[in-house]
Amino acid sequence: MSPDAPRRGNCLIFALRQWFTRGGYLIVRRSRWGWWPHFLWAPDLGDLPVEHFAPVTPRTDLRFPPLIFNGTVRTRDH
16 A cells, blocks of 8 residues: 555554654644644654644544544645
């Protein structure tokens, strides 16, 4: 499966998997879609390339995000 192929999960599962297998840093920030946290992973804090798991089609109309969703790995935080 290619790295950007859609799969099921969430940002926390993705970030923890990267941290346990590749080391690096977990980054926590407020989600752009609401008040809940969003988890990202970076291999180092130098240039700060980040990876995170985000929904393929974000649902901003929901009060709470789904725990598990169809998403893809993104390398830019925007």
